[in-house]
Amino acid sequence: MAVADRGSGGSQMLDLSQISQTRPRGQDEDVPDIFYEPESEMTPEEMKEADPLGEQPLLDQAMKELAETIWPTPISALKEVVILVAVIAGTAALIIGWDNLLRDFYTNVGLIPGPEDLKTGAENMVLPDGWTDGMSEDDFMKFQDEVGKAATAVKDAAFPDL
Numbered sequence: 424m425a426v427a428d429r430g431s432g433g434s435q436m437l438d439l440s441q442i443s444q445t446r447p448r449g450q451d452e453d454v455p456d457i458f459y460e461p462e463s464e465m466t467p468e469e470m471k472e473a474d475p476l477g478e479q480p481l482l483d484q485a486m487k488e489l490a491e492t493i494w495p496t497p498i499s500a501l502k503e504v505v506i507l508v509a510v511i512a513g514t515a516a517l518i519i520g521w522d523n524l525l526r527d528f529y530t531n532v533g534l535i536p537g538p539e540d541l542k543t544g545a546e547n548m549v550l551p552d553g554w555t556d557g558m559s560e561d562d563f564m565k566f567q568d569e570v571g572k573a574a575t576a577v578k579d580a581a582f583p584d585l
Contacts, residue, residue, distance in 0.1 A: 462470065471478050476487060495503075529535045555563055 465473065476484055479487075526535070530537045558566070
C-alpha cells in the first residue's frame with residue numbers, strides 16, 4: 424500500500440495553497456529563509472496540534488512506531504541474506520581474480536619480483552662495516568635467530584595462492 428493511499432483510502436493531493444512569496448510571521452528580512460524555524464513561533468497548543476505524538480512519552484512513541492512497522496516475512500529476509508552473501512562472494516571472487524591477474528601480468532613483465540626472486544634477495548645483501556657496533560654477544564645471537572626465522576617465514580609464505 425502506497426504512503427499516499429494510507430490516509431483516507433484514496434490518493435491525497437499535495438496542498439500548495441500555503442506556499443506564497445510573503446515572509447513567515449515575525450521573520451527578519453536579513454535572515455535567509457533556510458534558517459526559519461516555525462516551531463520557535465508556535466504556541467504549545469499549536470505544537471500539540473501539529474505533532475500530537477511528539478508530546479507523548481518516549482516509550483509511547485516507540486510503541487506506536489513499532490506497532491505500525493511492517494516486518495519482513497522470514498522468506499523475504501532469507502532471500503535478502505542469500506542475495507547479500509552472493510554479492511559478497513561475487514565481489515570477493517572478482518577482487519581476488521583481478522589481483523591474481525595483475526600480479527601475474529606485472530611479474531611476467533618484470534615490474535615486480537616473483538616469489539623466487541624474493542627468496543634469494545637477502546642472500547647477496549652486503550651490510551656496511553660496523554653495523555653490529557653497540558650490540559652485545561647476546562643481542563647479535565638474538566638478531567641472527569630472528570633473521571633466520573623471518574627468512575624461513577618469507578620462504579614459506581611468499582605469494583601464497585589465494
